[in-house]
Amino acid sequence: MSSRWRNVLCYICLLAWIYIPGFYYCLLWLFVLFYEAINGFHDTANAVATVIYTRAMRSQLAVIMAAVFNFFGVLLGGLSVAYAIVHMLPTDLLLNMGSAHGLAMVFSMLLAAIIWNLGTWYFGLPASSSHTLIGAIIGIGLTNAMMTGTSVVDALNIPKVINIFGSLIISPIVGLVFAGGLIFLLRRYWSGTKKRARIHLTPAEREKKDGKKKPPFWTRIALILSAIGVAFSHGANDGQKGIGLVMLVLIGVAPAGFVVNMNASSYEITRTRDAINNVETYFEQRPDLLKAVTGVDQLIPSPEPGATEPAEFHCHPANTINALNRAKGMLANVESYDKLSVEQRSQLRRIMLCISDTTDKVVKLPGVSSDDQRLLKS
Structure with a gap:
């Protein structure tokens, strides 16, 4: 040619x-x-x-x-x-x-x-x-x-x-x-x-x-x-x-x-980071709720520090603790979403939607108090 x-x-x-x-x-x-x-x-x-x-x-x-x-x-x-x-x-x-x-x-x-x-x-x-x-x-x-x-x-x-x-x-x-x-x-x-x-x-x-x-x-x-x-x-x-x-x-x-709000301020990102920390602490104290939602006795643990995480993230309630750790790591020291690449923003969006889907299921469980419901919905 x-x-x-x-x-x-x-x-x-x-x-x-x-x-x-x-x-x-x-x-x-x-x-x-x-x-x-x-x-x-x-x-x-x-x-x-x-x-x-x-x-x-x-x-x-x-x-x-x-x-x-x-x-x-x-x-x-x-x-x-x-x-x-x-x-x-x-x-x-x-x-x-x-x-x-x-x-x-x-x-x-x-x-x-x-x-x-x-x-x-x-x-x-x-x-x-x-x-x-x-x-x-x-x-x-x-x-x-x-x-x-x-x-x-x-x-x-x-x-x-x-x-x-x-x-x-x-x-x-x-x-x-x-x-x-x-x-x-x-x-x-x-x-x-x-x-x-x-x-x-x-x-x-x-x-x-x-x-x-x-x-x-x-x-x-x-x-x-x-x-x-x-x-x-x-x-x-x-x-x-x-x-x-x-x-x-x-x-x-x-x-x-359309994955994240690129106009989000540093204050809004900080609030998101704090919400992730609160939800993670709550689920660490109440792992029985995640087990009730998943119907399994064993949750997927977070990877060890320094371990390579899989590239593709699969949304499942048993994977919630891992998802919360991933979101924390991606938002660490981030003041603007511009610092994240397109792939990182897409991954963050996937993880946040998965966490939201899990918390919606947990909120509907009979053993969750009204205060806990407000925490999980915030």
């Missing part, structure tokens, strides 16, 4: 190295936005169908109202659902994967959810985008378990999966009971009156009888308020899934730029 063609090939490889990650990153953002758009026209009908059919509002105005209150729901609804989506994946998979694994994970999840949602929409089948996304995340965890040879129990965050499945099962039952009870009360105490018959008129029947298609004023107000409530609740719940997807994109595809 001549030197000219060699230079051309090197130039192409350099451009690919620079631009292809950015291309995949932009493509993932488009996938997230497309998923959110599908979720919008899939679920917005739940909020606006009644007000449009009953002519309580014009269709364009109803859709705008649903969009506005969905936005307020996302803005004011907190981040609990977003964190629940992220924490469904095993911590070890999130922390030890490279960008290639992150791309495969996020692309697979989004493609599966988008294809299923589009298919059910095309055939007019009612389906939940939440169930679709949760199923895709569970599928990723199980596939990772088969590829790495780990157990299914370690592949999934089982307590989080159980909580989410419980909510998915209980929520329609709660809706059934409340709606059925309300219908029963209305039929029991508001039967045989003219007003009761009027609320069942279709717009065409109402126009023939009253000369107008719109329902009575207070009925319209009730329909509009219920639509606002559904739109706001949808934003506070389903809207947060988009935030969770964005978090997965950042964690999986661009981990180096």
Whole structure:
């Protein structure tokens, strides 16, 4: 190969190295936005169908109202659902994967959810985008378990999966009971009156009888308020899934730029270091709690001074003491995270998330006092 063609090939490889990650990153953002758009026209009908059919509002105005209150729901609804989506994946998979694994994970999840949602929409089948996304995340965890040879129990965050499945099962039952009870009360105490018959008129029947298609004023107000409530609740719940997807994109595809807060002051770093020391002292005094969380009698000890630590860190509650020692060593005499290399910052982030995951499990144990819970959550 001549030197000219060699230079051309090197130039192409350099451009690919620079631009292809950015291309995949932009493509993932488009996938997230497309998923959110599908979720919008899939679920917005739940909020606006009644007000449009009953002519309580014009269709364009109803859709705008649903969009506005969905936005307020996302803005004011907190981040609990977003964190629940992220924490469904095993911590070890999130922390030890490279960008290639992150791309495969996020692309697979989004493609599966988008294809299923589009298919059910095309055939007019009612389906939940939440169930679709949760199923895709569970599928990723199980596939990772088969590829790495780990157990299914370690592949999934089982307590989080159980909580989410419980909510998915209980929520329609709660809706059934409340709606059925309300219908029963209305039929029991508001039967045989003219007003009761009027609320069942279709717009065409109402126009023939009253000369107008719109329902009575207070009925319209009730329909509009219920639509606002559904739109706001949808934003506070389903809207947060988009935030969770964005978090997965950042964690999986661009981990180096979002591992630690580069603007943290020396005081904040010192507080982090003190918190690590306090948690380490607590677990050294109460090793029974770590054993209760792990279900094993033997914890993984810290390596001897001067011993070489393994390059790859595996998150497991039995490895907590070792993780705390690693974090202490990395933060020793550090006043700014700029002093740490990209690899060290990534390693520190993995260790801190693993410690946080373990303390969350310990806090839920029955033998932990309220003072200890505050210490572990600080």
